[in-house]
Amino acid sequence: MSLAPRNPTPAATRGRAAPMGPTAAAAGRGHPARRSSSSRLSSPSVADAHCDPCGLDLTAGGCSDRGMLPLLLLACSTPLPSISTIEPDSGPPGTTIVVTGNNLVEGTVVRLGRQELADLTVSPPDRVEGRVPEGIPAGTVDLVVVTPAGQRVSRSKAFEVTAAEEPDPCGSKERRMTHIPPTADVVKIDRWVTDDEVERSEIPTRDIQAVVYEQTERPGGGSCAAIWLQTKGSRVLFDAQADADLAQQAQKIANGLGKPLELAASTAP
Structure with missing residues (x-):
């Protein structure tokens, strides 16, 4: 008695290769196999x-x-930007910084940490000038240059922000005008140094920790009411007026910014 093979090949497939899947068939026709999504290059x-x-x-x-x-x-x-010099390498808010280098095109921005320099002026192709913004915390920060094309170059721990000397709120002739847009994302302060000279500072609302109200007696008589914006490590004068009570205004500002109102230790009850 003859024994049949254990795994006979069906007659319909004898003499032919096993059928190919779509990928294998594509490869057999000279087309490359499709890449899996996990092997694609990231953008x-x-x-x-x-x-x-x-x-x-x-x-x-x-x-x-x-x-x-x-x-x-x-x-x-666009050629990559570069930094040659940073002058000076330290100073309080308001200090003018000059950055020199190459390929510093119009529209380039300079940041100290997270904050952009105020009153930025670009002189292509090798110079950018601006001021240390008010409200920036004291400490050593990175300086970052970013072009409109998104190219960037940085210097690690390139600038030391020192503590600002607080002005006498009611003792100088300078005037301040403050603008709070409806979005309240940033507070803008115009400081009129003279009748013709003004410096604008911008403080991101996220960096403001509290609104501080202070009312003190002046050495020559009378009082001085001042509203400050407290940031990490420093405070910025918001408004001041001699012989006035600005407590209600300070409360409205704190409510508008969504920040707590604090009374300075020197404020009389």
């Missing part, structure tokens, strides 16, 4: 982009995100 960052971010020709589909191509080409066509 490059414009800020970190170089002219060949994927190691391939951009026009040949080297990058997975074709929508990034115009931005990448813009970043590649």
Whole structure:
């Protein structure tokens, strides 16, 4: 008695190769197998982009995100900025900083930590000037230069912000005008040094810890009422008036900013 093979090959498939799946069939026709989504290249960052971010020709589909191509080409066509000098390397809020370097184009911004320099002036291609913003905490911070194309260069711990000397609220001739937009994202303070000279400062609301009201007796007689914005490590004069009571105004400001109102230790009950 003859024994049949244990695993006979069906007659319909004898002499033919096993059927191929879609991927294998595509490869057999000379087409590359499709990549899995996990192996795709991640989209490059414009800020970190170089002219060949994927190691391939951009026009040949080297990058997975074709929508990034115009931005990448813009970043590649603009030379990277550089920093040569930072003068001075320390100072209180209001200090003028001059940054020199290369490829500092119009629209470039300079930040100390998270805050941009106030009254920024760009003199392409090698100079940027601005003031240390009011309300910035004392301490050593990074200086960061960012171009409109998103390119950036930084110096770690490049500037030391020192504590500001507080003005005599009612003892100087300077005037202050304060603007709080409806969004309350930032408080803008115009400080009139003279009738023709004004300095504008901007303090992000997130950096304000409290509104402080202070009312003190003046050496020559009378009183001085002052409203301060307390930030980390310093406070900025918001408004002041001699022989006046600004307590209600201070409360309204605190409510508008969503900050607590505090009374200075020197304030008379």
